[in-house]
Structures are given as C-alpha cells and as structure tokens.
Amino acid sequence: MHLNGRRVSALSVVALTSLTLGLGNIAASDATAARPSSTQAKSVYHQLTQPKAKKKYIKLDLLALNDFHGNLETVPSTSSSGRINNTPAGGAAYLARLIRHERTVSRDNGAKPITVAAGDLIGASPLLSAAFHDEPTIKFMNQIGLQVASVGNHEFDEGYRELRRMQRGGCLADGPDGANGQNSCPGDQGFDGADFQYLSANVKWADRAGHSRDTLFPSTKIMKVRGVKVAFIGMTLEGTPAIVSQAGIQGLDFTDEVETANALVPKLRKKGVKSIVVLLHEGVTPADTTAYNDCTGPAGPALEIAQKLSPAIDAIVSGHTHQPYNCVVADPKGQPRLLTSAASFGRMVTKLHLLIDPATRDIVRPAEYAHNMIVENDASVAPSQDVLDLIGVYKTLVEPIANKVIGHIDPGSQIVKTADSNGGDSPLGNLIADGQKADDSVVTAGGVKPVIALMNPGGIRADLVENSNGDVTYGGAFSVQPFNNFVVSMDLTGAQIRALLNQQWNGPNEGTGQKILQVSGLSYTWDVSEAGAPSTDALVGTVLVDADGDPATAQVPLDDAATYRVVANNFLSDGGDNFTTFKDGTNKLVGGLDIDSLRKFLLAHDPVSPTATDRISQTP
Structure with a gap:
C-alpha cells in the first residue's frame, strides 16, 4: 500500500455515542469534525471496573514510545526538538523517570503495564549515540524495561545486518580509536544487545533459503496478561525502500501493511489469541499539531491503514511523522479503535488503558482510551540517576571525537x-x-x-x-x-x-x-x-x-x-x-x-x- 504523502479523509474518525453497560449497544458513528473526547470511553472503563461490577475485567496499560532517534540528552527548550508546545520536554533520564512512575501507578491500580515502541528508536541520532553505532540507546531502552518494538525505517540506516547485531549483541572491529568517527564497544564497554524483541512482520526475505523464518525478525510477540494471551504485531512502513539506502536492505521485501497484518489474525486466533495490538511505524499529521491529546483533521497513510486493518485488531500504536495525536478510528465494522503517537525524541509517552474480558479473552473496544503525557524536564522533576550515569560514561568517551x-x-x-x-x-x-x-x-x-x-x-x-x-x-x-x-x-x-x-x-x-x-x-x-x-x-x-x-x-x-x-x-x-x-x-x-x-x-x-x-x- 504505497500511501506516503497521500492525504486521507477524516470521515472515518469516529465518536462513541451510545454509552451503556450493555456493550453490544455501544455504537460508532462517522464524524467530520474534531476527534471526539476520550471522556466517554474513559467513563465506560471506570464503570466496568467498579468494585461492585459483576465481572472482573483484566486491566492492561501500554506505555508507548516512538521515534526516539537516540536522543539521550536533554535538548534546550529554545529548539522545537526540546519542547512540546511551550513545555520543556525530553531527555532520557526524564523519560526513564516518567515511565517508571507510570508503571508503578498502573500496578497500584491493578493493571499490568507493558512498555512498547513503534520504531525509529535508533538512526539519525545525535553524536552521543551515533558515534557508538547507537549501542548507548539500546542500553538505555534495556534500562527502562522496553519489552517489544516494531522496526522503523531508520533502524536500517546502517543496514539490516547491523540491526540484527542491535538485537543479538556483540562488538564491531572499529579498532582501538574507532573508524570513520564511530567506535563500537569503546573502552571496556561491552554490548549484549537488546533485551526487548524487535518485530518485523512485513519485512521479509526475498529468498527464504537459509533462513529459519520468512521475516527478518519475528512477526509477532505473544505475552500473557493475567493468564490471557495478548499479541503484538510489529510493522514498518511499506515505503521504506524509497527512503533508506538500498545496500542496507538488499535481499529484503517490504510488504503491504494491511494485507500482512490481516493475514496474521487467523494464525493468532489458532493460538488462542483474541487481544491484538499493532505497533506500526507509519503515521498521520493532524491539522492542529499542538493539540497532542486530540485528532483534528488527521491526514496520512496510517489513517487508511487503521481503517482497513482487521476488526480483530484492537489498537494501533504508530509513529514516523513525529506528531503527537490521540485518535479514535472506525474499523471495517464501524467499531472504535485507538490510533496513537507520542511525538518524537522521547518528549512524550502514550499511555493506553485497555480492558480484557476474561470470558472472551478479547479487549473491550468501547472502553479503551489513551492519553499523551509530556516528559517534563524542568527543575521540579528529578531525573533517573542510573540513566544519567549511562549518559555520563558515553559523554566522556565521545569527547575526543566530538571536540575535534x-x-x-x-x-x-x-x-x-x-x-x-x-x-x-x-x-x-x-x-x-x-x-x-x-x-x-x-x-x-x-x-x-x-x-x-x-x-x-x-x-x-x-x-x-x-x-x-x-x-x-x-x-x-x-x-x-x-x-x-x-x-x-x-x-x-x-x-x-x-x-x-x-x-x-x-x-x-x-x-x-x-x-x-x-x-x-x-x-x-x-x-x-x-x-x-x-x-x-x-x-x-x-x-x-x-x-x-x-x-x-x-x-x-x-x-x-x-x-x-x-x-x-x-x-x-x-x-x-x-x-x-x-x-x-x-x-x-x-x-x-x-x-x-x-x-x-x-x-x-x-x-x-x-x-x-x-x-x-x-x-x-
């Protein structure tokens, strides 16, 4: 589906209208105006989780990132890359603090937190990370407990073989002083690879011979939440070959996002999975990019993808456009479905609140809601010291390269x-x-x-x-x-x-x-x-x-x-x-x-x- 650059109508952005506890009566209707408030879905969520509720729904909270691009250090708020609207934002140590805090909040509320990402964690990175082949960023993602991530186009900046090293670990032979301004495993720093799992459902080997599976990385990851299986499908944009070096992706095919994800649904069903989330490295751009918890006039490829993905898919965490948005989109059956993005450079985190029906093992769609949170970095917020320590190590190591x-x-x-x-x-x-x-x-x-x-x-x-x-x-x-x-x-x-x-x-x-x-x-x-x-x-x-x-x-x-x-x-x-x-x-x-x-x-x-x-x- 070659949708890059195509403007897509907002006609399928939906409002939740009929709100009753009889979930079968909760309907979706088309709206051409601004994105509806999440207040209604939030109300359903809280009604279903009241202490006296007849059924005990399983709470699942997703903490979602996208387009981090190795931005470990805090960027001055005088730059647009260092703020959200007028709020100073970003910095790995502050991002770690927020994620850890929200993880605790989720557990205190009886929810299972899972940390996910929608691609471009590395690539096009500042020198602090890029000088070491983005090894510091992978180490940081391990520190904050990232669990699963889709592959973005920038993950291919140094080629798919290097991306596989990011997953598996090991050092490159750059020499004692590095080569070409880069130095793998400098000093006594080793590299064990990512603790989280990269997913690439639509990045496939052109020739399957000699490969244990048909995709570069696994297509899905299944995790259990209070005994119920939840699947994540990882997807990069189909148009990746047009925006990365061909040498780094030679031998790979990038397939249609919708067709690939929809073909995986029956396979997941056979494994007993009813709750499915797509991590999609493709996005939209709202008409009002300052309204980070809204979705006014969205346009872009991810909107049409979200409209066409199987109704069995419950939510879509997206990225690529570097815009924050919190959309509700109608699936092919007209039911509401979240489509979110947390801006870029670690300046925001999206928290998606989901309920799983223990009887059907499926996510209760009308009760799902999300909100984007700014990673504030002013003097009132204490950064995570272990992350500051990691950054300090690499700041010392990068000085001879950077200061020349x-x-x-x-x-x-x-x-x-x-x-x-x-x-x-x-x-x-x-x-x-x-x-x-x-x-x-x-x-x-x-x-x-x-x-x-x-x-x-x-x-x-x-x-x-x-x-x-x-x-x-x-x-x-x-x-x-x-x-x-x-x-x-x-x-x-x-x-x-x-x-x-x-x-x-x-x-x-x-x-x-x-x-x-x-x-x-x-x-x-x-x-x-x-x-x-x-x-x-x-x-x-x-x-x-x-x-x-x-x-x-x-x-x-x-x-x-x-x-x-x-x-x-x-x-x-x-x-x-x-x-x-x-x-x-x-x-x-x-x-x-x-x-x-x-x-x-x-x-x-x-x-x-x-x-x-x-x-x-x-x-x-």
Whole structure:
C-alpha cells in the first residue's frame, strides 16, 4: 500500500455515542469534525471496573514510545526538538523517570503495564549515540524495561545486518580509536544487545533459503496478561525502500501493511489469541499539531491503514511523522479503535488503558482510551540517576571525537539550512554539495573528478554553527549530517540530470515542494506555475554547468547527450526520496562518509564563508 504523502479523509474518525453497560449497544458513528473526547470511553472503563461490577475485567496499560532517534540528552527548550508546545520536554533520564512512575501507578491500580515502541528508536541520532553505532540507546531502552518494538525505517540506516547485531549483541572491529568517527564497544564497554524483541512482520526475505523464518525478525510477540494471551504485531512502513539506502536492505521485501497484518489474525486466533495490538511505524499529521491529546483533521497513510486493518485488531500504536495525536478510528465494522503517537525524541509517552474480558479473552473496544503525557524536564522533576550515569560514561568517551576542531565560520556570517525563497538552495546545502564535489575519495583511478554534486535537503538536519570558543567541531558538523552515508560518484548523461531535476516536482514528489536538491557545479531556473502540474517539465530556460568542472569559468549549457561525472550520497544513488533516475547511473564508485566530505572541505576552506543562494532560481 504505497500511501506516503497521500492525504486521507477524516470521515472515518469516529465518536462513541451510545454509552451503556450493555456493550453490544455501544455504537460508532462517522464524524467530520474534531476527534471526539476520550471522556466517554474513559467513563465506560471506570464503570466496568467498579468494585461492585459483576465481572472482573483484566486491566492492561501500554506505555508507548516512538521515534526516539537516540536522543539521550536533554535538548534546550529554545529548539522545537526540546519542547512540546511551550513545555520543556525530553531527555532520557526524564523519560526513564516518567515511565517508571507510570508503571508503578498502573500496578497500584491493578493493571499490568507493558512498555512498547513503534520504531525509529535508533538512526539519525545525535553524536552521543551515533558515534557508538547507537549501542548507548539500546542500553538505555534495556534500562527502562522496553519489552517489544516494531522496526522503523531508520533502524536500517546502517543496514539490516547491523540491526540484527542491535538485537543479538556483540562488538564491531572499529579498532582501538574507532573508524570513520564511530567506535563500537569503546573502552571496556561491552554490548549484549537488546533485551526487548524487535518485530518485523512485513519485512521479509526475498529468498527464504537459509533462513529459519520468512521475516527478518519475528512477526509477532505473544505475552500473557493475567493468564490471557495478548499479541503484538510489529510493522514498518511499506515505503521504506524509497527512503533508506538500498545496500542496507538488499535481499529484503517490504510488504503491504494491511494485507500482512490481516493475514496474521487467523494464525493468532489458532493460538488462542483474541487481544491484538499493532505497533506500526507509519503515521498521520493532524491539522492542529499542538493539540497532542486530540485528532483534528488527521491526514496520512496510517489513517487508511487503521481503517482497513482487521476488526480483530484492537489498537494501533504508530509513529514516523513525529506528531503527537490521540485518535479514535472506525474499523471495517464501524467499531472504535485507538490510533496513537507520542511525538518524537522521547518528549512524550502514550499511555493506553485497555480492558480484557476474561470470558472472551478479547479487549473491550468501547472502553479503551489513551492519553499523551509530556516528559517534563524542568527543575521540579528529578531525573533517573542510573540513566544519567549511562549518559555520563558515553559523554566522556565521545569527547575526543566530538571536540575535534575542523574549522571556523567567517566572522559575522551564518551557514544555515533554510532554503532561499527564490529557488530553493541554501548556504549550507551549497556548502555540503561543494564538499562532496571536492572529495578526492570519489575520484576515479583514472583521475576523473565529479563536476556536479547533488544533495537531498532531508539529509541536512541542523545549521552549521560554532561552539562557545568560536570553533566548528566534528560534533557540530555531525549534527548537520548524522546519517553516516557514503558519497558515490557515477556517470549520468545530461538528459538524466535534467530528468532528476524534474523528479523534484513530478511523480511521487508531485506537490511536496520539500525535495529541492542542493547543487554544486550547475545552476538552473524552474517555473513555479508548472511545478504542480501532472507529468510536467518544471524547468524553464537552460540548465548551466561549470565548464570542465571549473567554477571559476563561465557556465555553459547542459548537453543532454554528454556524460557528466556526478556525486551524491548513497541514499540518493540508490534512488532515495523517489529520485529513481540515480539508479541508472553507471561506473559507480563508492567513496568515504559524507561527514568526512564536509570535514575535509571545512579544513581546506578555513574560515568558510556562505555562498550566494543563486544556483537555483524560479519564475515567475
């Protein structure tokens, strides 16, 4: 189900209307307005759990995370990544404190707490975790008692083999001082792997031969709650191959989320399972992203998935969009079903309150409700000391890597990632592309250098800034490019380069407006009025390239029939972000890490100055 980017109607977001203790009379109706309050479901929950109630329902509380991305340290609240609305939020030590507290609250209320996650716990992480292959984050997840997690797309950032090491443990041979800015098991730190279970129901081996099961990780995990079986299905987004490096997922197939989950239901039924929860790494974006316990105008692939999943599935914990929401969605039979997400970076936890009927062994759907809780980190909240200790160990170990000075910024200048309003290039995008074009690791054995570089804007995660000493450090540069991608040079014709530029607005990227490639060695103008039209050549005028790859000479028109040496990161080289023409590149040469391209360029141009954002322009 290729739903990424598709807007889905909110018509199936439902309200619970007929509330009586005769559960068969509790109905669902369509609503086009804001998400209904959870007050009604909460009322049913409490009525059914009164001390004098005839039946003793089993209480199950889920504590849910998603999209942590290795954010172990607290981020200043001046950054949107460090707050929810205006409340300072996040930090692993504060997240641990909240989860442990809520686990105790659940037990005191007679509920069984289970801690779950919906993917992207690792990958695209800050240097504190990424410098050690995200081993610190897995150790943290073990500390807080995470029990089961679905696999997200960023879990594949270093490839599926590395992800399997995250589960199983063991150290990489990075050498005593690390390699490429990373160091597995530094000092006397071992790595035993995850105590929790990764699930990947729809990530399957293309060739089953030699594998004990058809999926990369188990599809489901069954746990007992007061003697009743509860199953979790782990699911990553089907569109993962378009947004990760192909080398890391070679030999894997990503199947339709709905078809995969629904096919598992009868198998779980045969095992006596009636209570089923899906951990889905796919999401929605509400119209009001500040209303974190609401669900106003939700749009996105997870909404349609939630509408189509089998009615036997009782709740969906989701992620991927980094948005907080608390939705109730109608299943194919019109019954209410939770669809939740806890924002990102450990700033929130979702608590789902579920009741299991001991007679039917199924979750009582009209009584389920959830709420998103902010991981507050102000001075009134005491962080968990054991987590602070873990962070302290790795902060010491990362210092030699992070504090190495690699350059400076020309005084009074800024190197920002914000795109120019006329065209779409940015000072930082230009700098990164220039660095990749100048990287000697992608020069062929015959001495052929790249003359053009193309960089995806989604791979630029922060502005390039100096520290308090006025230095650009490796840690600062890493915050700009945290993916550890490799740079790849290749041969492309002028016609293929033109096709790539057109793919910024056409095909799957049509209407997004967010994927304007950052360039070096060429310039062009595109027509705003044509960019949204189906299958339209959005470029006007002539695409110009540096003559003989020399930026000091006047540019000349791109020759469609000529062949040019082009460099990009391996994510783009594999067709990432739907730039499929990159796959047709020939004579590919894999060089070093993209962060090293930036590091070497900064060292060679110290201090660096921002370039004019005139490489891309638009009309009218």
